[in-house]
Amino acid sequence: MMECLGSAPAASTATVLENRQVGPGCYRMCLENDYIARCTLPGQFVHVRIPGSSLDPLLRRPFSVCLVEPSNGAFLVLYQVVGRGTKMLSALRPGDRLDVLGPLGRGFEMPRAGAGGGGDDGSGGDGGNSIGRGSGAVRVALVAGGLGIAPLIMLSHALFRSGVGFVFVVGARSGELLAGLDLLPRAPGRDAVLSGRSASPEPAGPEIVQGAHVPPNGCDTATDDAGPRYEVHVVTEDGSMGRRGLVTDALRDVLRGGDIACAYACGPAGMLREVARMGETFRVPVQVSLEERMACGLGACLGCAVKAREATARSGRTAYLRVCADGPVFWVEEVDLDGIG
Numbered sequence: 001m002m003e004c005l006g007s008a009p010a011a012s013t014a015t016v017l018e019n020r021q022v023g024p025g026c027y028r029m030c031l032e033n034d035y036i037a038r039c040t041l042p043g044q045f046v047h048v049r050i051p052g053s054s055l056d057p058l059l060r061r062p063f064s065v066c067l068v069e070p071s072n073g074a075f076l077v078l079y080q081v082v083g084r085g086t087k088m089l090s091a092l093r094p095g096d097r098l099d100v101l102g103p104l105g106r107g108f109e110m111p112r113a114g115a116g117g118g119g120d121d122g123s124g125g126d127g128g129n130s131i132g133r134g135s136g137a138v139r140v141a142l143v144a145g146g147l148g149i150a151p152l153i154m155l156s157h158a159l160f161r162s163g164v165g166f167v168f169v170v171g172a173r174s175g176e177l178l179a180g181l182d183l184l185p186r187a188p189g190r191d192a193v194l195s196g197r198s199a200s201p202e203p204a205g206p207e208i209v210q211g212a213h214v215p216p217n218g219c220d221t222a223t224d225d226a227g228p229r230y231e232v233h234v235v236t237e238d239g240s241m242g243r244r245g246l247v248t249d250a251l252r253d254v255l256r257g258g259d260i261a262c263a264y265a266c267g268p269a270g271m272l273r274e275v276a277r278m279g280e281t282f283r284v285p286v287q288v289s290l291e292e293r294m295a296c297g298l299g300a301c302l303g304c305a306v307k308a309r310e311a312t313a314r315s316g317r318t319a320y321l322r323v324c325a326d327g328p329v330f331w332v333e334e335v336d337l338d339g340i341g
């Protein structure tokens, strides 16, 4: 069995166990690859070469690892068909094999045990990015726009196993575009907070209300039922599921509660900018997972560079960060979010 080598990436082959449509243009693909299943950390991604008749498409395509099951050597990717590569991916069948490079990138920084341990002065104890500012903070917030939910699902499992409570705020244009909610950790006592109401929530779709965990073949996750309680807030722009509005409307209400130690976000650029602004307003540190077009995925070609924030630019010159190697997860203080998307 290959050692994880500090999560160093390896190029290898993955076998498709399942590839099924779970929404309009949205697919869930379960792959077998022991190294990735054992070595991936929440927020890391794989770079997949799409098999074609020739070298087209030449470049690999990056996808977040959504879930892993080390005991079965399986991992899960949730993806949306947006172009040629993902269209070809959607045609794959069980038994097909893919060339996969990973795990790649810097993932989410986990809260320390008992989130909320930052200094009361907001400075934290680890270079200014301590998770948890203020002594009352006890939970973290996960904020997903559309398929931005993918890396946050794996994070939610890690939090659940660590006993860290969380609020998962997830939004999409309409209910049919919400995917992956059934992959959240099992938690019978979980609060389903729909439409902003915490008491007697209205049914808003079987995936949420039943709290069912419906794993794809070979991609169950090893959580037990004794984890912390967590809430799921669902928001859709057309009101077809959960509260009507934007995911950031629900996040604002959550942050007003005052007990959020840190927020993690993945989704469209506009949403990330708004989450960053709210983090500043409510003095909550924010980590964002960015998606940029990529070539090498290994930090060599600079094809995925984004501007660093002024504070990190040296000698007045613009500094750049590589999303594939320095990210994809960044603290909002590190990166110029106005320059993305």
Ligand SMILES: Cc1cc2nc3c(=O)[nH]c(=O)nc-3n(C[C@H](O)[C@H](O)[C@H](O)COP(=O)(O)OP(=O)(O)OC[C@H]3O[C@@H](n4cnc5c(N)ncnc54)[C@H](O)[C@@H]3O)c2cc1C
Pocket: 045, 057, 061, 062, 063, 064, 065, 077, 078, 079, 080, 081, 082, 083, 084, 085, 086, 087, 147, 150, 151, 290, 291, 292, 293, 294, 328
């Ligand atoms: C770290 C990372 C993690 C990602 N995780 C997921 C995931 O879990 N699920 C998922 O569905 N998608 C994810 N993406 C986006 C995914 O890589 C692209 O949608 C995919 O590469 C598009 O390939 P394509 O050949 O189908 O589209 P193309 O024909 O190459 O492009 C079609 C459209 O998609 C846009 N696009 C292409 N590549 C990217 C990219 N890397 N990021 C953003 N937009 C892109 C193009 O600008 C264009 O508008 C992730 C991207 C990154 C960088």
Ligand code: FES
Pocket: 293, 294, 295, 296, 297, 298, 299, 300, 301, 302, 303, 304, 305, 322, 323, 324, 325
């Ligand atoms: S894709 Fe080559 S440096 Fe990031």
